Structures are given as structure tokens and as C-alpha cells.
Amino acid sequence: MSYGLNILEAAExxxxxxxxxxxxxxxxxxxxRKATECKIHVSGGEFNVAAWRIVLA
Amino acid sequence: xxxxxxGDLIAERVRAMGVKPFYKHFQHNGVTGPNMATVYSDQGxxxxxxxxxxxxxxxxxxxxxxxxxxxxxIFSGGVRWVHSGGIFAALSPTTAPxxxxxxxxxxxxxxxxxxxxxxxxxxxxxxxxNERAVETIATIVENVDVLVGNEEDLQKGxxxxxxxxxxxxxxxxxxxxxxxxxxxxxxxxxxxxxxxLREVHSTNRHSWSAVxxxxxxxxxxxxxELDVLDRVGGGDGFAAGFIYGLLTGEGPEDAVKxxxxxxxxxxxxxxxxxxxxxxxxxxxxxxxxxxxxx
Numbered sequence: 509m510s511y512g513l514n515i516l517e518a519a520e521x522x523x524x525x526x527x528x529x530x531x532x533x534x535x536x537x538x539x540x541r542k543a544t545e546c547k548i549h550v551s552g553g554e555f556n557v558a559a560w561r562i563v564l565a
Numbered sequence: 566x567x568x569x570x571x572g573d574l575i576a577e578r579v580r581a582m583g584v585k586p587f588y589k590h591f592q593h594n595g596v597t598g599p600n601m602a603t604v605y606s607d608q609g610x611x612x613x614x615x616x617x618x619x620x621x622x623x624x625x626x627x628x629x630x631x632x633x634x635x636x637x638x639i640f641s642g643g644v645r646w647v648h649s650g651g652i653f654a655a656l657s658p659t660t661a662p663x664x665x666x667x668x669x670x671x672x673x674x675x676x677x678x679x680x681x682x683x684x685x686x687x688x689x690x691x692x693x694x695n696e697r698a699v700e701t702i703a704t705i706v707e708n709v710d711v712l713v714g715n716e717e718d719l720q721k722g723x724x725x726x727x728x729x730x731x732x733x734x735x736x737x738x739x740x741x742x743x744x745x746x747x748x749x750x751x752x753x754x755x756x757x758x759x760x761x762l763r764e765v766h767s768t769n770r771h772s773w774s775a776v777x778x779x780x781x782x783x784x785x786x787x788x789x790e791l792d793v794l795d796r797v798g799g800g801d802g803f804a805a806g807f808i809y810g811l812l813t814g815e816g817p818e819d820a821v822k823x824x825x826x827x828x829x830x831x832x833x834x835x836x837x838x839x840x841x842x843x844x845x846x847x848x849x850x851x852x853x854x855x856x857x858x859x
Binding site for chain 2: 510511512513514515516519520521522523524525526527528529530531532533534535536537538539540543546547548549550551552553554555556557559560563
């Protein structure tokens with residue numbers, strides 16, 4: 509399947525992304541102005557796309 | 566990556582997800598940074614929308630610039646697919662040139678390149694506004710094969726004229742497809758443009774679909790009614806699943822469905838990175854349900 513793209517069959521790296529890593533503070537359904545605790549999620553759009561490989565592959 | 570406990574925490578999660586990092590290291594001064602950005606985001610509930618705000622003060626990633634990474638060395642063993650996005654490109658005057666440098670090197674190495682436009686007006690306001698955004702993003706897109714973005718991203722990120730037809734609903738892809746001719750007129754090398762379609766009924770109830778234009782043909786995923794736990798990461802989940810489909814040689818419609826299914830599943834997990842298995846994604850893409858699996 510080409511999709512008009514010439515995708516290499518194999519390479520050392522399947523997927524590489526460039527972006528900022530961030531941490532997201534998440535107090536759940538409580539708004540921040542009333543929050544007393546929160547969870548920490550590591551995120552970043554490019555990281556989120558790269559992180560598929562280990563789980564989906 | 567900045568050397569302080571938040572940087573260590575992030576690096577630990579990157580390792581846990583099995584992602585191989587290529588970091589530029591920054592020494593945190595213990596007071597003002599350079600920092601890893603903080604995103605504050607509650608989940609909202611029902612009629613109350615999530616509230617998101619940022620602290621990207623003295624962000625380490627914003628200091629990245631062309632020359633920071635040795636692309637020929639990184640790509641020396643070959644690379645199949647290279648990706649970046651519009652938020653990173655908007656972080657500072659040096660991040661877009663770095664993304665452009667990477668895309669050029671990636672094409673030279675034979676990789677497929679993709680860019681998630683993710684236009685953020687607030688960020689571009691700091692660095693020259695919408696006109697500057699279009700000029701800057703064009704320097705990246707000139708070496709990009711696959712674009713991810715909705716009508717607003719195409720309009721504001723690429724400078725494509727606005728839609729000539731009114732959409733019947735947020736799930737109507739005719740406006741998006743109607744803009745593709747102008748995208749290809751401006752960037753004739755682009756082979757794929759894809760986006761999610763989302764109608765928000767309440768914070769926890771979305772209608773969800775996805776569409777793509779692939780080498781001249783259009784493809785659509787079904788519409789699913791989602792019960793949303795945490796909407797952050799759904800768009801990234803679509804890109805991840807869609808790219809997975811293309812990398813594994815799925816048919817174009819199946820690739821769109823894999824992206825759509827993965828994005829949908831992402832909204833059922835807390836956090837932004839995937840917890841879905843490929844079996845769950847494939848089952849939902851094929852029309853699976855939430856019936857208990859024993």
C-alpha cells in the first residue's frame with residue numbers, strides 16, 4: 509500500500525518525533541481554584557504520538 | 566531536558582513508555598529554570614467545560630535551536646517516519662527553524678514526514694501573530710508529506726482561504742475536503758491530509774469521527790458517541806493510530822479507522838498517553854462494542 513508515499517520497509521528507527529515534553533497537573537473534576545491535590549501526567553503532543561509504539565506494536 | 570526533579574519525573578515516564586529519548590540537557594538553576602512546561606487542566610464535568618492554562622515561562626524546549634541535534638547521526642541507521650507539530654513550532658523564534666531543519670534532514674534520509682498543525686493563536690501572538698505563523702509554518706511544511714489538522718488549522722496555519730460552503734455540523738467533512746484543493750495548490754508535495762471531527766454535546770459526551778484525503782481520494786471513519794473521561798490526547802491518539810496504520814501497510818480506510826478508534830479509546834483513560842492495546846484498537850475499529858470481554 510503506497511498512499512503516494514514511499515515508506516521504507518525497515519530502518520533502525522520506525523518513528524521519531526521532535527517536541528516539548530510537559531507535565532500536566534490534573535485535579536480531576538475539581539476546578540484549580542478549589543483544588544487541594546492533583547495527579548501528574550507526562551505529556552506533549554509529539555511524545556504522545558511516539559508513545560504509541562510500545563503499546564500498539 | 567532540564568536537570569531537576571520535574572525533569573527526572575518526565576524522563577522516568579518516557580522510559581516507562583519505551584520511548585528512546587534524544588535529549589538536549591539544560592542545567593536548572595534551582596530558581597528560575599530552564600523549566601519543563603506545566604499544563605494545568607481540570608477535567609470539567611457535564612455542562613462545565615475543562616479549564617486549561619499553562620506556565621511555559623523560561624521553558625527549556627523553547628531554547629532548542631537549529632544545530633542542537635546531529636540529524637545525520639540520529640538518522641544514520643535509517644528512519645521510516647519523522648513527526649513534529651505546531652505547538653512546538655510556536656514556542657519561540659528558534660523552534661520552528663529547528664523543526665524545518667529536521668524535516669529537511671528527514672527527507673534527505675528517505676523518511677516520511679508528518680506535521681500536526683495544532684494552531685494555537687495565543688502562542689503565535691507572542692511571536693509575531695498569524696501572518697508570521699503562516700510564513701514560519703510554510704518553511705516546515707515544504708518538507709512534509711502528511712498533514713494533520715482541521716479547517717481552522719489549515720486556514721490559520723497554512724493561510725488557506727476559509728471555507729466557501731457552510732458546514733451542516735461539526736461532523737460534516739465537506740468543508741474540510743473543500744479546502745484540500747487549495748492546500749495541494751500551495752503545497753503540491755503533500756500527499757495526505759487528515760483530521761478528527763468532534764461535536765461536543767457536553768464535557769463527557771462527544772460525537773467523534775475522522776476523515777482523510779490520501780493521494781487524491783477521500784476516506785471517512787464512522788461516527789461514534791463517546792462517553793469521555795479525559796479528552797486530552799484524543800487528537801494525538803488519532804495521529805498515532807493513523808500513522809501506525811500507514812506504517813503497517815493497512816488500507817487507507819482502515820488506517821483512518823485505526824486512528825479514529827485509538828483516539829476514541831484515549832478519551833476513556835486518564836492522562837494523555839495511550840493505555841490501549843492493539844487488540845482493543847483493532848476491535849473498536851472493526852465495530853466492536855464495550856461488551857465485557859471474558
